[in-house]
Amino acid sequence: xxxxxxxxxxxxxxxxxxxxxxxxxxxxxxxxxxxxxxxxxxxxxxxxxxxxxxxxxxxxxxxxxxxxxxxxxxxxxxxxxxxxxxxxxxxxxxxxxxxxxxxxxxxxxxxxxxxxxxxxxxxxxxxxxxxxxxxxxxxxxxxxxxxxxxxxxxxxxxxxxxxxxxxxxxxxxxxxxxxxxxxxxxxxxxxxxxxxxxxxxxxxxxxxxxxxxxxxxxxxxxxxxxxxxxxxxxxxxxxxxxxxxxxxxxxxxxxxxxxxxxxxxxxxxxxxxxxxxxxxxxxxxxxxxxxxxxxxxxxxxxxxxxxxxxxxxxxxxxxxxxxxxxxxxxxxxxxxxxxxxxxxxxxxxxxxxxxxxxxxxxxxxxxxx
Amino acid sequence: xxxxxxxxxxxxxxxxxxxxxxxxxxxxxxxxxxxxxxxxxxxxxxxxxxxxxxxxxxxxxxxxxxxxxxxxxxxxxxxxxxxxxxxxxxxxxxxxxxxxxxxxxxxxxxxxxxxxxxxxxxxxxxxxxxxxxxxxxxxxxxxxxxxxxxxxxxxxxxxxxxxxxxxxxxxxxxxxxxxxxxxxxxxxxxxxxxxxxxxxxxxxxxxxxxxxxxxxxxxxxxxxxxxxxxxxxxxxxxxxxxxxxxxxxxxxxxxxxxxxxxxxxxxxxxxxxxxxxxxxxxxxxxxxxxxx
Numbered sequence: 001x002x003x004x005x006x007x008x009x010x011x012x013x014x015x016x017x018x019x020x021x022x023x024x025x026x027x028x029x030x031x032x033x034x035x036x037x038x039x040x041x042x043x044x045x046x047x048x049x050x051x052x053x054x055x056x057x058x059x060x061x062x063x064x065x066x067x068x069x070x071x072x073x074x075x076x077x078x079x080x081x082x083x084x085x086x087x088x089x090x091x092x093x094x095x096x097x098x099x100x101x102x103x104x105x106x107x108x109x110x111x112x113x114x115x116x117x118x119x120x121x122x123x124x125x126x127x128x129x130x131x132x133x134x135x136x137x138x139x140x141x142x143x144x145x146x147x148x149x150x151x152x153x154x155x156x157x158x159x160x161x162x163x164x165x166x167x168x169x170x171x172x173x174x175x176x177x178x179x180x181x182x183x184x185x186x187x188x189x190x191x192x193x194x195x196x197x198x199x200x201x202x203x204x205x206x207x208x209x210x211x212x213x214x215x216x217x218x219x220x221x222x223x224x225x226x227x228x229x230x231x232x233x234x235x236x237x238x239x240x241x242x243x244x245x246x247x248x249x250x251x252x253x254x255x256x257x258x259x260x261x262x263x264x265x266x267x268x269x270x271x272x273x274x275x276x277x278x279x280x281x282x283x284x285x286x287x288x289x290x291x292x293x294x295x296x297x298x299x300x301x302x303x304x305x306x307x308x309x310x311x312x313x314x315x316x317x318x319x320x321x322x323x324x325x326x327x328x329x330x331x332x333x334x335x336x337x338x339x340x341x342x343x344x345x346x347x348x349x350x351x352x353x354x355x356x357x358x359x360x361x362x363x364x365x366x367x368x369x
Numbered sequence: 370x371x372x373x374x375x376x377x378x379x380x381x382x383x384x385x386x387x388x389x390x391x392x393x394x395x396x397x398x399x400x401x402x403x404x405x406x407x408x409x410x411x412x413x414x415x416x417x418x419x420x421x422x423x424x425x426x427x428x429x430x431x432x433x434x435x436x437x438x439x440x441x442x443x444x445x446x447x448x449x450x451x452x453x454x455x456x457x458x459x460x461x462x463x464x465x466x467x468x469x470x471x472x473x474x475x476x477x478x479x480x481x482x483x484x485x486x487x488x489x490x491x492x493x494x495x496x497x498x499x500x501x502x503x504x505x506x507x508x509x510x511x512x513x514x515x516x517x518x519x520x521x522x523x524x525x526x527x528x529x530x531x532x533x534x535x536x537x538x539x540x541x542x543x544x545x546x547x548x549x550x551x552x553x554x555x556x557x558x559x560x561x562x563x564x565x566x567x568x569x570x571x572x573x574x575x576x577x578x579x580x581x582x583x584x585x586x587x588x589x590x591x592x593x594x595x596x597x598x599x600x601x602x603x604x605x606x607x608x609x610x611x612x613x614x615x616x617x618x619x620x621x622x623x624x625x626x627x628x629x630x631x632x633x634x635x636x637x638x639x640x641x642x643x644x645x646x647x648x649x650x651x652x653x654x655x656x657x658x659x660x661x
Contacts, residue, residue, distance in 0.1 A: 072460055074404075074467075119642060122649045126402040126602060129463055130594045131645060134638035137591055141635045257587060261467055268464060311479050318475035325468040328461055329454045 052286035053181035059278030061235035062263035067273035070208030074133040077259035083240025088158040088250035109237025117229040140255035157251025271334025382616025387514035389596035389608040391565035397603035404466040407590030408473040413567025414581035444563035485580035506576035595637035601651030
């Protein structure tokens with residue numbers, strides 16, 4: 001009996017995963033990610049992957065809000081910073097352990113999303129984008145303001161946060177952190193995938209496609225926009241908490257524009273409006289940046305007898321922004337989306353696209369009156 | 370203290386209005402939310418330094434003109450190459466302009482390095498008005514911004530090109546049917562808008578801090594968009610009044626509050642959010658979609 005049950009489970013799994021190339025790819029991707037620590041990598045490489053996981057969670061939450069619901073947010077760093085600071089403050093003033101502070105921080109993030117969402121949802125389009133951009137800048141100045149130094153720690157932030165697995169030796173600690181972020185990434189992407197493909201997700205896409213039409217269909221716009229805001233804020237906060245405990249510090253740069261723009265760059269690398277795009281983008285970003293440009297390129301230069309100038313540090317971000325610029329102009333659907341389309345039968349791809357949201361296609365762009 | 374607040378806020382309000390004018394102009398004409406506006410401010414200050422002291426050692430007025438023209442040319446070329454292909458896609462335009470801003474920041478870091486560069490003030494000396502010492506540079510900044518504001522207003526409302534700009538902002542397709550070359554008009558609007566930003570950059574950097582760094586684009590960008598949202602996107606009158614409101618609010622907090630200088634960047638946004646809660650389209654918002 002057990003055997004037949006297992007066989008049924010396997011066949012349903014095969015039908016749902018192995019027969020659809022993108023899902024097979026995603027499955028293999030996760031499988032590879034799971035066995036990576038067993039290869040005995042240097043802790044440095046593992047930490048690259050850890051931060052890539054955190055950025056992937058953060059970017060996926062941005063993608064749900066912008067790519068699926070069409071609520072342009074240029075200030076997602078607010079959730080990142082709120083996550084980092086609320087877990088840090090709870091630790092600093094109440095001395096709570098990590099597994100208590102993070103859930104409370106998530107609640108704080110949700111309520112912040114509601115608080116920010118209400119004024120934000122009165123405005124739309126470019127107004128919304130610019131207003132959302134303002135909030136992290138406000139908080140950035142507040143946490144740096146010197147009269148509040150005894151609370152937020154000023155310029156240096158709150159240091160000395162507990163690491164996740166402080167009782168393990170450093171190498172095992174990295175591996176444990178890797179698996180922890182991996183599990184979080186997996187859970188978050190499954191939840192976002194489920195939300196995006198549920199009835200609610202379809203409503204989100206309808207808001208993206210045509211707000212007036214969905215309002216005419218009797219959709220409560222405020223409710224669904226706020227829902228998207230809260231889900232997105234929740235996972236953004238989670239990414240902030242993880243980052244704070246991994247770096248053991250919460251500091252003002254968490255509210256900086258860099259953290260608002262990072263998910264945008266990463267999402268456009270992978271492909272906006274998909275759920276897997278940001279994940280792929282985050283990995284591409286970190287591997288290109290921290291592996292090829294930081295380790296391999298200097299080695300290559302040394303091999304040819306030339307030293308990289310010190311200013312090369314600044315050229316890295318330049319290279320990425322140039323790549324994203326070219327992608328947005330020439331190839332607005334991103335790398336991951338392109339690959340999956342190539343993998344599938346073209347006929348089938350068109351079929352899927354008609355059912356699912358194919359958002360970033362030139363010819364569907366709304367002409368401005 | 371009251372005199373101080375009034376004088377300094379009038380001066381900064383005028384320059385802020387000039388800064389916001391460029392932002393609102395390009396939005397009003399082409400619908401582009403130009404997040405690289407602060408970068409043109411920064412580029413103006415840097416180019417003034419390059420032409421004035423670093424490379425050519427020209428006299429300040431000549432350097433100013435050269436820098437402003439340079440920024441205008443660069444911005445219109447960039448507009449044609451990068452922004453025009455994604456026109457009509459709001460997210461696309463914002464991402465492209467954000468990328469441009471980051472590219473400028475990194476380029477400046479690459480070329481000039483992280484330390485700030487000095488930006489010379491155009492005129493020296495100061496005068497005492499109502500017991501407050503005001504440098505001539507600040508007065509010049511206010512005068513120039515008022516002059517530019519008035520001339521741009523006249524240009525938009527009276528000249529043929531200005532009329533074409535207003536026509537395009539009302540209805541692009543019909544304007545095209547009337548024989549207006551919208552692409553060239555957009556490039557012109559972009560050039561004018563970035564030149565205004567560059568002038569504001571040279572005057573603000575020269576008269577207040579005297580330095581320019583690779584990160585100075587963020588504050589002016591934030592300022593200009595909060596002013597513009599406060600006044601209403603695409604409205605010239607709105608940017609003038611918004612500029613003065615923000616200028617007064619900012620200087621009041623900077624002078625009156627404890628450690629006010631550090632928290633100064635919160636003020637524009639707080640005012641903006643408060644106004645938006647009451648009027649979601651800003652004070653004088655145009656381009657109102659007839660949806661609500």
